[in-house]
Amino acid sequence: MSLKPRQVDFNATWGAIRDTIRGVITLDHVPRTTWNDRFSDVYSLCVAHPEPLADKLYAETKKYLIDHVAQLLRKVQEDGDQNLVKNYFHYWSQYSVGSEYLHSLYLYLNQQHIKVQKMSDAEIIYGIVDPSCTSQGDQMEIGELALQVWQSNMIYPLGQRLVTLLLEAIDLDRAGQPPTIPLDAVRGTILSFVEVQVYKKKSQLQLYVELFEGRFLNASGEHFKRDAALLLQERDVSLYMERVKAKIEEELYRARKFLHASSLQKVAHRCEQHMVAEHLQFLYSECQNMVKYEKKKDLSNMYDLLKSVPNALIVLVDTVFDHIKNQGLSAIHNLQGDSVHINFVENLLTVYEKYKELIKEVFKSDQNFMGALDKACNSVINHRPNEGRSPCRSPELLAKYCDTLLKKSSKGISESEVDEKLTKSIIIFKYIDDKDVFQKFYSRSLAKRLIHQQTQSMDAEEAMINRLKQACGYEFTSKLHRMFTDMSVSSDLNNKFQEFTKQEDIDLGINFGIYVLQAGAWPLGQAVVTPFALPQQLEKSVQMFETFYHNRFNGRKLTWLHHLCQAELKLGYLRKTYVVTVQTFQMAILLLFEKSDSLSCKEIRETLQLNSEQFKRHAISLVESKLLLSDTEELDENETNLRLNLDYSNKRTKFRITAAIQKETPHEVEQTINSVEEDRKMYLQAAIVRIMKSRKVLKHNLLIQEVYAQSKVSFVPSIQLIKKCIESLIDKQYIERTPYSSEEYSYVA
Template sequence: MSLKPKKVEFDEIWRRLRCVLEKVITLQKVERAEWNTSFSDVYMLCVAQPEPLADRLYSEAKHFLESHVQEMLTSKVLAEHDATNANNTNSRPDLLERYYTTWMVYSQGSKFVNQLFIYLNQQHIKKQKITDSESFYGSLSNDAAEQMEIGELALDIWRLYMLENLALELVRHILEGIAADRASNGALDSHRVEVIHGVIHSFVEVQEYKKTGSLKLYQELFEGPMLEASGAYYTNEANKLLQRCSVSQYMQEVIKILEYESRRAQKFLHESSLPKLRKQCEEKFINDRLGFIYSECRDMVSDERRQDLRNMYIVLKPIPDNLKSELIQTFLEHIKNEGLETVYALKGENIHIAFVENMLKVHHKYQELIADVFENDSLFLSALDKACASVINRRPSERQPCRSAEYVAKYCDTLLKKSKTCEAEIDQKLTNNITIFKYIEDKDVYQKFYSRLLAKRLIHEQSQSMDAEEGMINRLKQACGYEFTNKLHRMFTDISVSTDLNNKFNNHLKDHDIDLGINLSIKVLQAGAWPLGSTQVIPFAVPQEFEKSIKMFEDYYHNLFSGRKLTWLHHMCHGELKLSHLKKAYIVTMQTYQMAIILLFETCDTLSCREIQNTLQLNDETFQKHMQPMIESKLLNTSSENLSGDTRIELNLDYTNKRTKFKISSALQKETPQEVEHTINSVDEDRKLFLQAAIVRIMKARKVLKHNALIQEVLSLSKVSFTPNIAMIKKCVESLIDKQYIERTANSGDEYSYMA
């Protein structure tokens, strides 16, 4: 057959095409030759001479489809319905099935019809389709706008003649079917489920060709009534549950209903309706019943009824965060109360150990509970953080400072000192300790205490392991940054440099064949890096046994480093002294002042307190602190309990000890209340300097700034180390005004300007 355009007889070709269309739309068998000829017929009509007959073909196809759908409505869908109604037989379910069967045939047939008219679609209809801009500006006629592809036309005719006549009846039958499925707990016949599902989805498929608004018909015809009917059902079911269930039982039932409704929605509805139906279910069963659900919340939390709390979380999880606030706040208060009970009224020397380990137990307990019950929800983890921070940073009273930073620092000190604990256990405990450290607001207080305790460990060589010490500092650096641990690193550097310096000094002595008579180990420490308190020299006449060694080291050091000044801190020195005047020899570790006192008894057995003080040039306080431990250890005897100037001190020649090597503890190594207070006071001074420096940096960058803006920027800069009170910031501002770093602007009382 020639495809060359020519004059054709439309009526003759249309009769052949109509015959094929009737078979195709009803899914009857069509011979291949007849099918292929039909494609040629469509082509010939579209390119006919002298004028194409495409518009007429489109019109006839449209008329055919309209007649076919109307005929199916009356003969296949409604005929049996009317007949059975005449016999008073309830056939509503049959209507759904007849509609479904008819739709399945028609929808499949319309696809084949669309293929048959593919040339008309592509070469005639698509070329005339208006663009979005043309539709918006109305540049084409209404006739052009009405034309659509044949497959789309078939679906639109179905909507117009079938759905608009049956929609209300179909939706009513569908809702009854869904209600029946609910009543049977999801046991509805599988074929019935397939029919209802197919009918519902026909509302979507009939407009799937649309680029926008393809779900509009589905939403208007079915989704709205379905959600309304479901809402009424949920309200009724919720009321029934409230009458017969406790809160615990109610939550269990709601979880089951939510699960069943989710499965039912997947079984019947279009996916776009799933979240809407879920929201409707949550609204009626949860949001509208929050008062009832929360009525036992406090008891569930206080008793830690995990299953009930898990169910409550599952029930409340989908609702907005602000509606879950009561559960979260109750949980927060419960953790806070338990934390306060755990650490309240702790006493004794090991209060720091009890404080940290008790808080770690509380934290671990509720962290595990949140993982098990609340699926590690960030809101509950945040509540845990707030509760722990509240307990850890709680002040006993307004006048008393919070001591948590001190306790945590001392806990680290206990772990890092020499003990029988294995390194793996120490490392784990130090890692856990960081958990508590992160909650501390006054991290600068912790830094102060930690650096002082670290200094004592390094100077007196009490560290369990230098690797453990460095590991702890690295953890602090990760938590707070390099600036926080800068001085701690410098302390380690000094110890390393001092070790190297001692080796060089010993080699120098060997090279010059010099014998000092004593073994000497000296630590040279930078004054700015070490928290050694006041470096004011305490009056002390160095025993002649030490003079040569000290003089030799000073000369050696000044030759290496000219211009540097050495200040001897004898109160921080210690050494080992061998006692040979007793029945057996003892090696005793003691402070330098104590060694000097014992050495005075080389030539005599008895001395008065006044003689000892005058010889060593010790003040009363230093003498008392160092003499008392020696008397308590019974190395020396005293004529009276009070150490006055005339009190006689004599060497105990009958001293015995089971251990041949021991240490005399000194009161100086124990933390005194005065030292704690001094540390806290030094923190306050450092804070003032930090705030003043921060204000100057901010004002230098901003030049002019409002008071409130300045306060906010200072708070932002200082929050890493501490949270200053507003009064302290104001005092620092006033101090800087007095020092003429900044000034108040002339025309504003709450604005400052930087003075260059």
């Protein structure tokens, strides 16, 4: 046939087309040739001469469809309510497929005649014109037209009745009773509300939401409420949570079975709202106990239920916080004995790890709970006993713990274990507020380890310092690093000095080694240089080294720190020969017994010119180690006589009696804490000056804030202390109050 436009008799052609349409829309058999002929008939009508008949064709088709659907509506209703859904679904399945075929049959009309009138996607999306009103008035593609006719002539009159029946069917399903309507009919009918709008460019779900979903959710809500009330009668929170979780699962499954995917969330939300959010008080009532006894399953259920309700977790988080805090406090409460520091750190770590694991397992490492853990650890570790009056001992204990691990004496622990323990101690360290106090104690114990050659391994020491540096920054560990530098400088110096003595052919009489320390870098305490008459055996070494040192280094002053020196002595007056490591003052005392086995304290003290405190400490240590015997119970420096213990014996032939002296005394601890206070003032003043120098003028509150932020790394300053520092800087005329306001400061250049 020719594609040329020609004159067509509309009525005859339409008659033929109408017969075919009837076959197509009812999915009857349509021979291929007939289909092809009708396809070209549509074409020829559209391009008809002298006047295209497309509009007429469209109108007739529409009329036909309306008639057809009206006919179907009657059929659907024929069997009454009990078969309504089933029939509806039957005819809908037929009609929806048929309308697709019809759409293809009218392909030419759709593409050439109607597309032209329609707007582009962009126009609809960006909304130049409201698409709903245009598509109503204008012509639609045939497929869309068919669905539109179905919607207005089938769904509108029948919708509410259908939905009522559908909800009944879903209720039956909930109750677990056999369905009276086939399930696929229920699902198909519900989805038909979406499919009928498939041509719409925007809000395809509108009909579904308005007609069905709203009523469904309300009905479900009522159902959930009833269900919750029923479950609540059991008065058992854990059972309730169990059931609610199952219920939500079940409802989601049901929603997947019947509804459009967009409804899943809404169903779950409704369920949570009626079964969880409306009964929070009931759930919270058991919260305390569940946390207390750490019922993992219940807690995990609780978390699952509460997490999707806004703000509902807070109570649980707070309870968990309180619990961890209490556990932590009781873990470190009343520690006694020599290993307080070890118990302290290890108990805390146990608590920390236990709850970290619990939070990971039960609360899926939820940020809220990790935050609670942090907060709890922070308040436990910085807890001040006696209602905040006693100082917090954590920094001291932690430093001591590290010392124990890094010291030579820690036997039976492998290097990797030590390493692991030190790494873990950083966890505690990070929670400590007064990091500067820790630093003080740590540097003191490090100094002692280095000077008394008690470090287990330099690698371990350096690794630890690097960990601290990572946690707290360069400035925090710079002093510790300087101590290390001094150690290596000293060993270099020792080698050079030995070469020097060799070259000059000097015999010192003893094996001599030395540490030369930089005065500012070591926490040596202020001016503990005591008067001391050096034993004559050492004099040559000391003199030679001083000469050597002054030749090498110009303008430096050496101060001997005898209380830190130590010696190895060979004791030849006993049955066995012992090698004993002692402190210089102890050595000096022992050396005096060369000529006599018994000496009075007065004699010793006068010969050595020691002050009485130093003398007492060291003499007592020798008596306690049983190397010397005292003839009085209490050591009195004027009356007591000391004798060499000639019957001394010891299993070991090599030992040290320095430990007692090297122990921290309470006095030293106090001193350390006091020096921290001074350092803080300096630190804060420096911070204030730095800030004021860059800001020139600053309000009081802002200044406090900035100072606070800067010092947070190493300690938490009290506002009072900051105020004091500001005052003293005003006195020193670094800053002044601005004339306009007493709340504002300016920098004095």
